[in-house]
Structure formats: C-alpha cells, structure tokens
Amino acid sequence: xxxxxxxxxxxxxxxxxxxxxxxxxxxxxxxxxxxxxxxxxxxxxxxxxxxxxxxxxxxxxxxxxxxxxxxxxxxxxxxxxxxxxxxxxxxxxxxxxxxxxxxxxxxxxxxxxxxxxxxxxxxxxxxxxxxxxxxxxxxxxxxxxxxxxxxxxxxxxxxxxxxxxxxxxxxxxxxxxxxxxxxxxxxxxxxxxxxxxxxxxxxxxxxxxxxxxxxxxxxxxxxxxxxxxxxxxxxxxxxxxxxxxxxxxxxxxxxxxxxxxxxxxxxxxxxxxxxxxxxxxxxxxxxxxxxxxxxxxxxxxxxxxxxxxxxxxxxxxxxxxxxxxxxxxxxxxxxxxxxxxxxxxxxxxxxxxxxxxxxxxxxxxxxxxxxxxxxxxxxxxxxxxxxxxxxxxxxxxxxxxxxxxxxxxxxxx
Numbered sequence: 287x288x289x290x291x292x293x294x295x296x297x298x299x300x301x302x303x304x305x306x307x308x309x310x311x312x313x314x315x316x317x318x319x320x321x322x323x324x325x326x327x328x329x330x331x332x333x334x335x336x337x338x339x340x341x342x343x344x345x346x347x348x349x350x351x352x353x354x355x356x357x358x359x360x361x362x363x364x365x366x367x368x369x370x371x372x373x374x375x376x377x378x379x380x381x382x383x384x385x386x387x388x389x390x391x392x393x394x395x396x397x398x399x400x401x402x403x404x405x406x407x408x409x410x411x412x413x414x415x416x417x418x419x420x421x422x423x424x425x426x427x428x429x430x431x432x433x434x435x436x437x438x439x440x441x442x443x444x445x446x447x448x449x450x451x452x453x454x455x456x457x458x459x460x461x462x463x464x465x466x467x468x469x470x471x472x473x474x475x476x477x478x479x480x481x482x483x484x485x486x487x488x489x490x491x492x493x494x495x496x497x498x499x500x501x502x503x504x505x506x507x508x509x510x511x512x513x514x515x516x517x518x519x520x521x522x523x524x525x526x527x528x529x530x531x532x533x534x535x536x537x538x539x540x541x542x543x544x545x546x547x548x549x550x551x552x553x554x555x556x557x558x559x560x561x562x563x564x565x566x567x568x569x570x571x572x573x574x575x576x577x578x579x580x581x582x583x584x585x586x587x588x589x590x591x592x593x594x595x596x597x598x599x600x601x602x603x604x605x606x607x608x609x610x611x612x613x614x615x616x617x618x619x620x621x622x623x624x625x626x627x628x629x630x631x632x633x634x635x636x637x638x639x640x641x642x643x644x645x646x647x648x649x650x651x652x653x654x655x656x657x658x659x660x661x662x663x664x665x666x667x668x669x670x671x672x673x674x675x676x677x678x679x680x681x682x683x684x685x686x687x688x689x690x691x692x693x694x695x696x697x698x699x
Contacts, residue, residue, distance in 0.1 A: 300353065303353075303357055307360055308328070310364055311324070311327030311367070312324070314368060323367070334357070338356050345389055345392060347392070351605060351609075351678075354601050355605070357601070358601060358655070359384075359657075363377050365589075368589070369578050369585065373659045376661070381668075384664045387672060390669075390672065391672030391673050391675075394676065395621070395677055405452070409469065412450060415443075416442060416446055416472075416473060417476060418442050419432060419443075419480050420479060420480065422434075429480055429481045429483075431485065440661065441663070443485045445662060445666055447631065447670070450470075450473060450489065450492075450493075451627045452624065454469070454493055457469065458623055459500065461500070461501075463497070466493075470493045478517075483521050483525070483650065484650030484651050488652065490517070492631045494510040495626065496626060496630075497510065498510070499622075531648045533545075534549055535549075535648040548575050548580075549642075549645055551573050551575075552571075552643055552644075554570075555585070558588060559587045559590070559595075560592065561591050561592050562593065563587075563588065563590040563591030564588060564589055567589070569585065569589040570588065571584055578659040579660060580639065580643075580651055580652075580653075582653075583595065583643045583654055583657075598657075599636075599640065602632065602633060602636040603633070606629050608629075609629025609674050610626065610629050612674060613629065624677055628673050628677075632670060632671075635655055639652050639654045639658075
C-alpha cells in the first residue's frame with residue numbers, strides 16, 4: 287500500500303507531461319497542417335514515457351533526475367520544431383545518441399575510479415581533442431572552437447567536459463593538486479587560444495569548486511577568484527569581441543541595429559511574452575538570430591511566458607540540488623567529487639546562458655543544457671547526467687550492502 291501511494295503521484299506527473307507534449311504538438315499541427323507534426327505529437331510523448339518509465343526498470347537510474355532531464359529534452363525538441371523542423375529531427379537523433387551515452391556512463395563510473403591507466407588514456411585523448419580546433423578548426427562568433435569532419439561539425443571542448451570531470455575527480459581524490467592544476471591550466475590555455483571564453487568560464491568555475499571541495503582550502507579559493515579576475519581583465523583587453531559583448535551588456539540600445547540586435551530582440555520577445563506567453567506558434571522570437579542555440583530560453587519566455595520560464599529554471603535548480611545530495615551521500619571521495627563537478631557544470635552552464643538571455647550578465651556563446659540545438663552539447667550534457675546516475679546507483683548499492691550486513695549481523699546475534 288505504501289509503495290502504491292508513493293508511485294501514484296509520479297505516474298500522474300508523467301501522464302500530465304505526456305498530455306502536455308501531445309497537446310503542444312497537436313496545436314502546432316492544427317496551425318501548419320503538416321502530417322509530420324501529428325507524427326511528432328505521438329512520437330515525442332511516447333519516447334518520453336518509455337525512457338522515463340522503462341529505463342529505471344532495466345538500468346540503475348534516479349527516477350526524478352531522469353524524468354526532469356527527459357522533460358527538458360522534450361521541451362527542446364518541441365521548441366526547435368516550432369522554429370526549425372529540420373533541426374528538431376536532428377535533435378531527436380542527437381537525443382537518442384545521448385541516451386545511449388548516458389547509459390554507457392552509468393556503468394563507466396564503476397570502472398574509472400580504480401583504473402590509473404584508463405585515466406592516463408583519458409588525459410591523452412582530451413589533450414588531442416582540445417588542440418584539434420587550433421589545427422583544423424573553423425571560427426564561429428569570434429571563437430575557433432569547431433571542427434568539421436565529412437560535413438559534420440562538432441565542438442571538441444564539449445566532449446572534453448565529460449573527460450575533464452573524470453580526470454579532475456581522479457587526481458583531486460588522490461590529492462594530486464599540482465597535477466590537477468596543470469591539467470586544468472592546459473585546458474584553459476587552449477580555450478583562451480581558441481577565444482572560446484564562455485566554455486573557459488565553465489571549465490574554470492567547475493574546477494575551482496572541485497578543488498575547494500577536495501581541499502576545503504580558502505587559500506586556493508581566494509587564489510582561484512583572483513585568477514578569474516585576472517583572466518577576465520586579460521580576456522577583455524586581448525579580444526575585441528569580448529569588449530563588444532561587455533559594451534552591449536552595459537547598454538545594448540547604443541547599437542540596437544548592429545551588435546546589440548540579438549540582445550535587444552531577446553528582451554523585446556521576453557517582454558512581449560508576459561506572464562503567460564503569446565502562445566505556442568504565435569510568438570515573434572523567430573526574429574532573434576541564433577534563436578535555437580544561444581537564445582532558446584528567450585523563445586520559451588516569449589511563447590510560454592515568465593511562469594513557465596521560472597518552472598524551467600526551477601528544474602535546473604532541482605537537478606543541481608539532487609546532484610549535490612548524491613555527492614554528499616557518496617562514501618567515496620572520487621564519486622563525491624565527480625557528482626559535485628557534474629552538478630555544478632550543468633547549473634553553471636544554465637545560469638550563464640539564461641543570465642545572458644535576460645541581460646543579467648554579458649552574453650557568451652554556450653548552449654542551454656538539454657534544450658538548445660547542438661549534437662555535441664546534448665551528447666555531453668546527457669553523458670554528464672549518466673555520470674550522476676552512475677554515482678547515485680553506487681550510493682544505492684552501498685546502502686543495500688550496509689543493510690544486508692546489518693541483517694546478517696542481527697541474524698548471528
């Protein structure tokens with residue numbers, strides 16, 4: 287009876303989300319009368335239901351985190367379909383690959399913690415991936431961070447995010463502070479050379495939190511903040527596009543038809559959305575450049591409204607708090623640092639892009655996790671959730687082993 291009471295609200299929530307997604311795609315279908323839209327109205331909710339309900343039965347997974355992540359991915363496909371159906375179909379394929387990566391990393395976490403040769407291999411692979419854009423890369427929005435292979439473009443630094451978490455957690459769990467700092471310094475130097483300062487900010491923030499969690503040293507924390515300030519000043523003076531973005535942040539209206547056009551249109555779209563939104567398919571956020579990548583949150587606020595936007599923000603906060611809880615419950619330093627870094631990375635990246643969309647902070651070219659269009663971004667975000675799920679499953683296994691040990695001792699007595 288108790289188990290039934292617990293499951294009933296979860297089932298109602300899943301059913302409500304399925305109904306919401308179906309209704310949303312049907313509304314778009316009634317507007318454009320395309321058969322593909324009605325296929326999506328059946329397919330997307332069905333995939334959400336299957337991944338949310340069946341995966342925890344087949345694989346060790348935290349049900350709450352899985353439901354939240356699947357919902358965010360489904361919202362991303364919905365919003366992308368509204369703006370660009372072709373990108374939405376591509377994102378659906380990216381989502382399928384990302385779910386496979388998530389399941390892989392659930393089990394990979396168990397292998398990584400006691401495999402020194404594996405970590406050495408990861409360091410070599412991440413170093414090779416990081417330097418690829420400097421040799422073969424193409425420049426987008428002022429940053430040379432993309433590599434194109436056979437017509438397929440990807441961002442190596444997105445993939446290295448996952449490896450970086452594992453490497454830093456391994457080194458810091460063994461108190462190899464100098465080695466961890468050297469690896470971090472190498473990654474940040476390459477990102478600076480690529481002029482990819484948004485990703486550099488994420489790397490720096492995550493590594494700083496992991497170092498503090500591993501050492502609890504306020505000296506390192508203070509040095510980290512000093513280094514961040516120095517890096518910001520150097521980046522501002524070295525790169526013209528950074529100066530331009532800071533100027534736009536201070537007053538985007540000074541050049542609202544030029545460099546400030548994106549943020550001005552984003553703010554107008556957000557204001558037009560109000561509390562309840564203009565309605566799905568009825569907004570004007572399509573005028574914003576990069577509306578499916580950098581400004582996807584502005585679309586959500588425009589068509590779904592501020593209240594729905596706050597709910598999306600609350601989901602990222604929930605993922606962060608859930609991840610921190612997993613880190614605190616872990617009995618292993620490696621697992622704890624891994625979960626801590628993963629939680630901070632998703633939360634920090636979400637804050638940076640949402641803050642940029644509403645002009646709280648200068649805009650940087652990073653994606654909104656799980657929602658923005660981008661194959662490597664979605665793949666890395668779902669891989670990071672796989673890491674969190676893997677640590678959570680290890681925590682559950684430790685609790686079960688303690689319970690069995692306690693029962694065995696009780697039986698002997």
